[in-house]
Amino acid sequence: MDKFGFAISQQRQIDFEANRRDIAEYISEKEPSFRVCIECGCCAATCTTGNFTPFSLRELLILLKRGENDKVRDNINKCMLCGKCTLVCPRGVNTRNVISLAREAFQDRIKNAV
Amino acid sequence: MQFDPFIIPFNIGLYFILIYAVVRSVMWFRDLSKQDKLRLQRGFFGRSFGQSLKEIFMESLLHRKIFKTNFRLGYMHMSLAFGWFLLILFGTLEADIFGSSHLNAPYKAIFFKYFNPDHGRAGFEAVWSFVMDFLLAVILSGLIIAIIKRLYSRIVGMKKTTKLRPLDKVALTSLWMIFPSRLIAESFTSGAYGTGSFLTGSLGSWLASFLPAHEMAYPFWWLYSLSLGTFFVLLPLTRYMHIPTELFLIFARNSGITTGDKAGAFTDIQTYSCSSCGICIDACQLNFSTGITNIQSAYLLKGIRNNENVKDIAFNCLMCGRCDQKCPVGIELTPIRMLRRRAGETEHVEKSILKRYFPDKPSFNPVKVSEKPSFDFLPSSRPVKADVVYFAGCMTHLTPSIRNSMIKILDASGVKYKFIDENGGVCCGRPLMLAGQDKEARELINFNSKLILKSGAQTLVTSCPICYKVFRESYYLDIEVLHHTQFIKNLIDEGSLKLNFMRKKVVYHTPCDLGRGSGVYDEPRDVLRYVSRLQKTDFDNENSLCCGGSLGNMKISYKQKQIIAADAAARLTKDNPEILATSCPLCKKTLAAATETKVADIAEIVAEAIMLPNLMKEKSNPMLIVKEPVTI
Numbered sequence: 001m002d003k004f005g006f007a008i009s010q011q012r013q014i015d016f017e018a019n020r021r022d023i024a025e026y027i028s029e030k031e032p033s034f035r036v037c038i039e040c041g042c043c044a045a046t047c048t049t050g051n052f053t054p055f056s057l058r059e060l061l062i063l064l065k066r067g068e069n070d071k072v073r074d075n076i077n078k079c080m081l082c083g084k085c086t087l088v089c090p091r092g093v094n095t096r097n098v099i100s101l102a103r104e105a106f107q108d109r110i111k112n113a114v
Numbered sequence: 115m116q117f118d119p120f121i122i123p124f125n126i127g128l129y130f131i132l133i134y135a136v137v138r139s140v141m142w143f144r145d146l147s148k149q150d151k152l153r154l155q156r157g158f159f160g161r162s163f164g165q166s167l168k169e170i171f172m173e174s175l176l177h178r179k180i181f182k183t184n185f186r187l188g189y190m191h192m193s194l195a196f197g198w199f200l201l202i203l204f205g206t207l208e209a210d211i212f213g214s215s216h217l218n219a220p221y222k223a224i225f226f227k228y229f230n231p232d233h234g235r236a237g238f239e240a241v242w243s244f245v246m247d248f249l250l251a252v253i254l255s256g257l258i259i260a261i262i263k264r265l266y267s268r269i270v271g272m273k274k275t276t277k278l279r280p281l282d283k284v285a286l287t288s289l290w291m292i293f294p295s296r297l298i299a300e301s302f303t304s305g306a307y308g309t310g311s312f313l314t315g316s317l318g319s320w321l322a323s324f325l326p327a328h329e330m331a332y333p334f335w336w337l338y339s340l341s342l343g344t345f346f347v348l349l350p351l352t353r354y355m356h357i358p359t360e361l362f363l364i365f366a367r368n369s370g371i372t373t374g375d376k377a378g379a380f381t382d383i384q385t386y387s388c389s390s391c392g393i394c395i396d397a398c399q400l401n402f403s404t405g406i407t408n409i410q411s412a413y414l415l416k417g418i419r420n421n422e423n424v425k426d427i428a429f430n431c432l433m434c435g436r437c438d439q440k441c442p443v444g445i446e447l448t449p450i451r452m453l454r455r456r457a458g459e460t461e462h463v464e465k466s467i468l469k470r471y472f473p474d475k476p477s478f479n480p481v482k483v484s485e486k487p488s489f490d491f492l493p494s495s496r497p498v499k500a501d502v503v504y505f506a507g508c509m510t511h512l513t514p515s516i517r518n519s520m521i522k523i524l525d526a527s528g529v530k531y532k533f534i535d536e537n538g539g540v541c542c543g544r545p546l547m548l549a550g551q552d553k554e555a556r557e558l559i560n561f562n563s564k565l566i567l568k569s570g571a572q573t574l575v576t577s578c579p580i581c582y583k584v585f586r587e588s589y590y591l592d593i594e595v596l597h598h599t600q601f602i603k604n605l606i607d608e609g610s611l612k613l614n615f616m617r618k619k620v621v622y623h624t625p626c627d628l629g630r631g632s633g634v635y636d637e638p639r640d641v642l643r644y645v646s647r648l649q650k651t652d653f654d655n656e657n658s659l660c661c662g663g664s665l666g667n668m669k670i671s672y673k674q675k676q677i678i679a680a681d682a683a684a685r686l687t688k689d690n691p692e693i694l695a696t697s698c699p700l701c702k703k704t705l706a707a708a709t710e711t712k713v714a715d716i717a718e719i720v721a722e723a724i725m726l727p728n729l730m731k732e733k734s735n736p737m738l739i740v741k742e743p744v745t746i
Contacts, residue, residue, distance in 0.1 A: 032671075033671060080541035080545065084512050092673070094668065
């Protein structure tokens with residue numbers, strides 16, 4: 001928040017009509033444990049990448065579930081797959097596979113677009 | 115000239131397979147890299163030639179390694195392979211000694227009885243017939259076990275046997291037909307002429323008592339020749355291709371060729387050397403703990419041979435390397451799986467018959483995706499100067515008690531060191547490699563390499579076997595890389611670390627990446643023996659179990675991991691030790707959640723045993739003695 005003054009705040013409405021939930025559905029189909037995530041943030045707290053950059057798996061998973069994929073696409077490749085998040089997850093979500101599947105899904109979409 | 119039309123199928127098959135084996139070997143040789151070609155030439159005309167011959171005799175014929183694993187299975191393989199070999203050898207000699215001329219065509223030996231029905235009446239000839247009959251009986255006994263194994267695999271002590279494709283079944287049937295048809299054909303001929311020894315003779319005379327033996331023999335000689343011919347022609351399309359390929363593999367391996375991290379002709383040779391014996395299935399923890407029976411290495415190699423999409427198989431593996439140790443052919447299964455993981459998704463291609471006889475090199479190339487580098491956010495590293503650097507690794511940061519113990523040990527020993535990832539470092543890269551993302555892993559490797567090289571260190575100590583393996587194999591560092599158990603062993607040997615003996619019963623769980631992955635077995639045990647009463651388990655050294663927490667497998671669920679961990683922990687703590695020791699933070703975390711026994715890293719045990727008066731006051735520090743909370 002380094003800018004002060006008056007501005008029109010951005011729209012914060014989640015538009016489920018326009019959002020594409022196909023990637024979230026693809027992931028939960030292949031890795032059912034994605035569904036049981038309670039967004040507690042243990043993964044983000046222990047993250048190796050999160051130590052260097054504002055990367056938060058919790059945020060990305062929430063965005064994925066909402067279908068706001070743009071930010072996920074830009075950030076998901078930052079993960080080092082070290083697996084700490086999987087170990088600390090209280091719900092037993094296979095986070096490494098969730099991330100791999102998300103990467104795969106985005107890459108497939110790149111390939112199909114070209 | 116002795117000739118009969120029934121020998122034609124056999125001759126076609128025999129000459130086909132001989133020419134095919136030569137052509138295929140030449141193709142493989144051509145595809146080897148330049149260095150490997152040189153290695154093979156040196157190996158073939160050098161000292162390792164004798165060693166290779168010995169190995170061929172011990173493994174390809176006698177199947178010594180299978181005998182070690184399972185006696186009944188070993189007998190089955192030996193009776194078929196060695197029995198058949200001796201039958202051919204003695205048959206050739208028989209045709210040479212007793213036949214009309216010397217140096218006969220192969221078919222003369224195979225169908226000797228048909229062309230010389232009067233042979234074997236008395237004297238030396240009868241002794242020879244007895245030997246031939248005995249060998250046939252040995253083969254038939256093996257065949258009976260093989261048939262029983264196919265139907266009820268448990269009888270031969272195997273829990274699972276491999277599933278077959280239709281073409282495999284045709285080849286298998288023709289293989290099974292060879293020896294019974296030979297028995298019946300020889301028996302009828304013997305019965306008609308009143309010759310033959312204890313097997314063919316008695317069976318023949320009994321058959322001849324109520325059947326027209328002379329007329330009945332001929333169709334069975336045809337059947338014998340046809341099944342031999344069919345088997346030889348189908349051999350390259352089926353798993354029996356391992357028979358000729360294994361010879362090539364043994365020569366190549368003894369010449370010093372290894373899989374490495376690039377797919378090539380050697381990977382291809384290994385893929386075809388697998389006989390689908392199914393020993394890897396029995397060794398696999400996914401099989402005996404969780405009941406997953408379709409992803410083992412035999413199936414992976416079979417899938418690769420048949421150009422199937424094996425991505426799901428390749429990724430569903432703990433990468434513990436138990437099957438590598440058990441494989442009787444000595445195929446480097448885990449490295450092949452790593453290569454396959456890099457290839458990712460491949461399409462199933464149905465090949466024409468000709469293409470299947472001469473397949474292309476299996477494609478291991480990943481799909482090219484234009485992506486910007488993923489890790490450009492990493493900060494530029496600041497140099498720290500030290501002789502010894504300590505790299506804890508991600509997993510050690512997750513188990514602070516190990517990290518604290520290591521700091522305590524390093525401080526107590528007076529070594530000048532720097533903790534390079536004290537505030538959380540970058541991952542070593544192996545988890546990415548295990549996920550098949552080598553290019554991304556390289557970025558992390560470069561980052562860490564720079565950090566380590568800038569420090570000017572001579573020794574790198576790490577607490578995590580996963581990091582240890584990748585530092586040794588994939589980093590191009592010109593320094594000594596030590597796991598903390600090796601480092602502690604050195605400190606004890608030098609005398610710079612004084613330890614108390616703790617009267618505690620300890621069993622040691624060898625982590626996969628440290629033991630089978632890097633070959634470090636003795637140092638951790640020596641350290642444990644120095645400070646505690648180390649006990650034996652059924653799963654020591656090469657036979658150690660995987661804790662189930664492996665980063666290698668992303669496909670199995672949390673529940674399945676728990677089951678594997680509980681199973682492994684139960685097997686290890688059978689004799690109720692006081693401490694289940696390990697040397698991997700990941701193993702510690704996984705096993706601690708699965709057992710009541712106290713699980714501790716070697717570093718923790720050693721840190722507790724340090725006898726230094728100036729550390730006494732630190733022991734009262736509650737931060738150091740509180741048992742780490744189990745988060746899972």
